[in-house]
């Protein structure tokens with residue numbers, strides 16, 4: 323059976339570098355993005371990296387849960403044929419918004435960074451189980467450390483700060499990742515989180531220069547905070563993709579699950595609040611309420 327992978331937001335930034343790493347490792351890769359021209363360029367690059375296993379682009383706006391459901395259907399059909407089973411899903415999509423926005427009444431960073439990858443994963447579990455041994459890789463962030471740990475509602479109380487809201491959505495997704503790993507023990511589906519560290523990409527270029535993304539206390543220290551952001555996101559996306567590639571391919575991880583792969587592409591201890599079962603339970607309730615499997 324050939325190895326197959328889906329990489330969301332795989333047509334640019336860290337996702338494209340992840341997809342290229344998987345293609346070079348012999349995977350037939352499907353990349354997901356919104357822009358068809360960017361998708362076509364990514365497919366050309368992927369096919370050069372692995373001419374023997376053609377790649378493919380699927381279009382979806384992952385900020386729309388209806389589009390996520392439709393995407394899951396297309397992926398499941400494409401991987402239903404014998405010999406084509408899905409063996410790796412990399413939930414790489416992520417976004418940070420300097421100003422608050424919502425889609426369909428749900429705050430956008432929680433939607434893109436958690437509900438969307440949650441929904442895609444849940445809908446693809448039958449395909450991943452059929453492809454076992456298989457792996458799910460959820461891309462996390464060091465921003466989990468600045469998150470408000472309140473998950474009674476999609477948004478925590480108080481004013482909106484993009485970096486903190488982004489970190490909180492990533493924390494929800496990390497708690498879900500560890501919870502899912504427990505749920506899937508014995509199925510042959512391994513679950514990992516991968517922390518890319520930082521890289522210069524569209525996401526960081528577009529957001530980290532705006533002091534409004536941090537809470538007022540940190541804003542007082544903005545020159546220092548900004549320098550720290552600049553330093554931590556100055557590296558290439560190819561280096562930031564290594565943790566995801568390792569999580570998806572490292573033979574040394576065979577049989578292991580619920581592991582965070584750190585920025586140096588080795589296992590690291592999870593951020594402790596993400597291991598709190600009450601937090602995971604609250605995230606599960608929110609996810610089921612706001613991202614039902616049938617729309």
Ligand SMILES: NC(=O)c1ccc[n+]([C@@H]2O[C@H](COP(=O)([O-])OP(=O)(O)OC[C@H]3O[C@@H](n4cnc5c(N)ncnc54)[C@H](OP(=O)(O)O)[C@@H]3O)[C@@H](O)[C@H]2O)c1
Pocket residue numbers: 330331332333334335336337354355356357358360382383384385413414415416417434461462463464518519520521522523524525526554555559
């Ligand atoms: N960069 C960092 O320093 C850093 C640090 C920690 C964690 N991360 C995480 O790493 C992951 C990748 O980050 P990145 O910096 O590479 O992001 P990025 O530069 O925004 O990634 C660009 C890719 O995302 C796609 N994309 C963006 N929004 C999309 C949407 N709504 N639906 C479908 N595709 C969408 C783009 O496709 P289109 O062009 O078609 O829209 C493109 O393929 C994210 O989960 C991020 O949170 C990044």
